[in-house]
Amino acid sequence: MKYESQKIAMNYFMIAAVLFGLQIVFGLITGAKYVWDFDPLINILPFNTSRAIHINLLVVWLLFGFMGGTYYIVPEEAQTEIYSKKLANFQLVLFALIGVTAIVGYLLGWTWGMPFLEQPTVLKFGIVIVALIFLFNIFMTMMKTKKWTVIQGVLLGGLVMLAGMFLFGIFFMKNLADQYFWWWWVIHLWVEGAWELVTGAIMAFMLMKLTGVDRELVEKWLYVEVGLVLFTGIVGTGHHYYWIGTPNYWLWWGGIFSAFEPLPILFMVIDTLRVVRERKTEIPNRVALSWAVGCAVMHFFGAGVWGFAHTLPQINQWTHGTQVTASHGHFAFFGAYAMLNLTMFYFAMPQLRGLTTFNQSLGVKSFWFMCSFMGLIALSLGIAGIVQAYFQRVLGMDYLTTQEYMKLWYAVFWVSAWGFAAGVVMFLMDFYRLARARS
Amino acid sequence: MTLSRAKAIFIWGTVISAAIFLYLSYDSLVQMPKRTQEEKLDSHVVAGKWVWQKYNCNDCHTILGIGGYYAPDVTKVMSTRDGEWVTRFLKDPEKVWPNARKMPNLHLQDQEVADVVAFLTWVNGINTNNWPPKPLVATAVTSGSPGETVYKAQGCSACHLLNGVGGKVGPDLSRVGGKRDKAWIEAQLKNPKSHNPNSIMPSFSRLSQKDIDDLADYLAGLR
Numbered sequence: 001m002k003y004e005s006q007k008i009a010m011n012y013f014m015i016a017a018v019l020f021g022l023q024i025v026f027g028l029i030t031g032a033k034y035v036w037d038f039d040p041l042i043n044i045l046p047f048n049t050s051r052a053i054h055i056n057l058l059v060v061w062l063l064f065g066f067m068g069g070t071y072y073i074v075p076e077e078a079q080t081e082i083y084s085k086k087l088a089n090f091q092l093v094l095f096a097l098i099g100v101t102a103i104v105g106y107l108l109g110w111t112w113g114m115p116f117l118e119q120p121t122v123l124k125f126g127i128v129i130v131a132l133i134f135l136f137n138i139f140m141t142m143m144k145t146k147k148w149t150v151i152q153g154v155l156l157g158g159l160v161m162l163a164g165m166f167l168f169g170i171f172f173m174k175n176l177a178d179q180y181f182w183w184w185w186v187i188h189l190w191v192e193g194a195w196e197l198v199t200g201a202i203m204a205f206m207l208m209k210l211t212g213v214d215r216e217l218v219e220k221w222l223y224v225e226v227g228l229v230l231f232t233g234i235v236g237t238g239h240h241y242y243w244i245g246t247p248n249y250w251l252w253w254g255g256i257f258s259a260f261e262p263l264p265i266l267f268m269v270i271d272t273l274r275v276v277r278e279r280k281t282e283i284p285n286r287v288a289l290s291w292a293v294g295c296a297v298m299h300f301f302g303a304g305v306w307g308f309a310h311t312l313p314q315i316n317q318w319t320h321g322t323q324v325t326a327s328h329g330h331f332a333f334f335g336a337y338a339m340l341n342l343t344m345f346y347f348a349m350p351q352l353r354g355l356t357t358f359n360q361s362l363g364v365k366s367f368w369f370m371c372s373f374m375g376l377i378a379l380s381l382g383i384a385g386i387v388q389a390y391f392q393r394v395l396g397m398d399y400l401t402t403q404e405y406m407k408l409w410y411a412v413f414w415v416s417a418w419g420f421a422a423g424v425v426m427f428l429m430d431f432y433r434l435a436r437a438r439s
Numbered sequence: 440m441t442l443s444r445a446k447a448i449f450i451w452g453t454v455i456s457a458a459i460f461l462y463l464s465y466d467s468l469v470q471m472p473k474r475t476q477e478e479k480l481d482s483h484v485v486a487g488k489w490v491w492q493k494y495n496c497n498d499c500h501t502i503l504g505i506g507g508y509y510a511p512d513v514t515k516v517m518s519t520r521d522g523e524w525v526t527r528f529l530k531d532p533e534k535v536w537p538n539a540r541k542m543p544n545l546h547l548q549d550q551e552v553a554d555v556v557a558f559l560t561w562v563n564g565i566n567t568n569n570w571p572p573k574p575l576v577a578t579a580v581t582s583g584s585p586g587e588t589v590y591k592a593q594g595c596s597a598c599h600l601l602n603g604v605g606g607k608v609g610p611d612l613s614r615v616g617g618k619r620d621k622a623w624i625e626a627q628l629k630n631p632k633s634h635n636p637n638s639i640m641p642s643f644s645r646l647s648q649k650d651i652d653d654l655a656d657y658l659a660g661l662r
């Protein structure tokens with residue numbers, strides 16, 4: 001750590017970690033409702049509310065992580081302090097307040113009712129203000145020195161795109177098909193566009209610092225990878241336009257372009273393994289290294305392989321709206337974005353605390369717990385989804401009867417989720433210990 | 440590869456894909472009013488869409504295949520259920536269609552129920568490129584509804600065909616809800632001779648009113 005204001009990242013990471021823990025609590029509650037039909041919470045915390053909280057916490061903790069990561073990286077890239085520490089802290093408090101209000105609101109039945117975008121409209125405008133303050137602060141920092149590195153440029157581009165796409169999710173449309181048309185501009189163009197830029201830039205920075213390889217090499221590949229992500233991913237949005245009232249040419253455009261989406265993700269794996277092999281320095285931080293390499297691999301399987309599996313319309317017509325999607329959603333969000341954030345926590349935390357060495361055993365253990373149990377979660381939901389697609393869509397069995405045949409796999413899923421939660425507890429303990437450690 | 444070539448890949452990749460995407464998006468938005476029957480999208484439907492959002496139905500149910508996977512997809516529910524049934528169901532889900540996995544009673548106002556039914560009816564007309572697809576194999580599997588239990592218990596399949604299973608003395612009932620409403624079916628069950636003086640179908644007037652109700656509900660829902 002070279003600049004005082006990088007410390008801003010710390011509070012962002014702490015909040016992110018707490019929200020991550022909460023996300024898992026709500027995940028376990030939501031999952032239990034699949035395993036047991038009887039729901040004692042049906043009138044207090046029904047499935048829709050617990051799911052809304054589970055997925056909102058996910059998105060919000062990832063955003064806190066991205067913001068913290070940006071505040072950590074930009075000073076080093078721009079070689080100057082953050083433009084305004086006050087704004088950074090204000091922005092954090094405002095975002096946290098909006099988050100708390102949203103969740104309390106959901107519990108009281110205050111909702112906008114579109115998946116992932118359940119936040120009532122006033123809160124959405126609040127989020128836009130947070131985003132504007134954040135972007136302003138980052139932009140002004142970069143303008144102080146105008147040292148435009150590729151990493152910085154891609155990071156800023158990704159963040160601007162991230163904030164910009166959110167605007168398409170704010171307005172109420174009379175036509176449900178239109179509403180979902182724009183909804184995917186947010187959801188898809190986030191996870192298969194903007195967020196890939198942000199994480200690509202952050203990962204490039206960390207790999208460069210961890211391995212000591214040349215900036216030139218890292219930045220060149222960053223360009224190629226995010227270029228291919230956008231080339232395949234933008235038209236690839238069409239894989240969500242097969243069955244929602246949109247014209248049928250999307251079956252071609254969406255199918256073909258999205259089928260190539262795994263390619264840049266594969267390049268990222270190759271690239272990561274190569275820079276680690278060609279490292280110029282020792283890498284004492286094994287936990288960060290595990291998360292970084294693990295992230296590349298899990299990103300590829302969760303997003304690339306699991307995504308490809310149901311992206312062609314010939315397959316998607318059977319799997320659409322089944323647990324196959326849930327399997328992919330869990331695996332991809334964890335592999336690509338949760339793991340990127342965890343890499344960053346372990347990369348930055350020792351430096352923020354001025355530690356040269358730290359005990360790594362619990363960190364490594366939590367890494368293996370989370371990764372292997374996430375594998376089981378993806379597998380069990382995936383099998384549940386295949387059972388569902390086959391019985392319900394191919395054989396024409398009705399929805400509720402089919403659910404009975406999926407019970408076993410819901411149980412496997414839920415038990416695996418407890419294993420995953422154990423990994424999260426280990427991480428939280430380890431992280432708390434690191435946050436308080438003195439050099 | 441040089442840095443400038445890498446940059447060119449980035450810029451051109453983005454520009455080309457964005458240009459194609461924007462053009463197709465524009466074209467889609469032009470075509471969608473027709474594909475979604477926007478002429479039928481009246482103020483009730485819009486109000487119903489807001490009811491759908493206000494109660495966050497979408498984090499339990501999928502619609503157009505998107506949303507929570509906890510409850511049946513409702514995109515085409517109005518092809519298999521009639522408005523009257525859905526109205527009664529939404530007012531008291533537990534009573535009208537008791538199942539192990541429950542939909543909570545959301546205590547909707549009468550107007551809200553009417554609006555959301557109008558909304559679902561409109562959604563049913565969206566051209567979804569034939570999604571969900573027709574099952575490859577048509578099977579007679581249970582829905583677990585109480586009416587179906589009565590149907591089995593009373594041995595109606597001795598004379599009637601339902602989803603390919605049963606006898607051929609009486610007409611096929613697989614889609615009977617499409618031409619007969621609930622009241623008509625109830626009359627048929629209580630007194631078949633009211634419709635056909637020479638009917639050979641036995642009267643089921645001895646059944647309890649609840650069983651008759653469930654059975655008629657179930658049959659009226661088959662379309």
Ligand code: HEM
Nearest residue numbers: 191239258261303307308310311320321325329332333336
């Ligand atoms: C990179 C990170 C990715 C994340 C975090 C992610 C996440 C998700 C999520 C959460 C959904 C469900 C959305 C909903 O309906 O609520 C979804 C759907 C989908 N994803 Fe991804 N995804 C990623 C990458 C990919 C890639 C690379 C592909 C294709 C190659 C892909 C293919 C699909 C498809 C086809 C669906 C629609 C499933 C359906 O029919 O409902 N995804 N994704």
Ligand SMILES: [Fe+2]
Nearest residue numbers: 188192237239
């Ligand atoms: Fe997508």
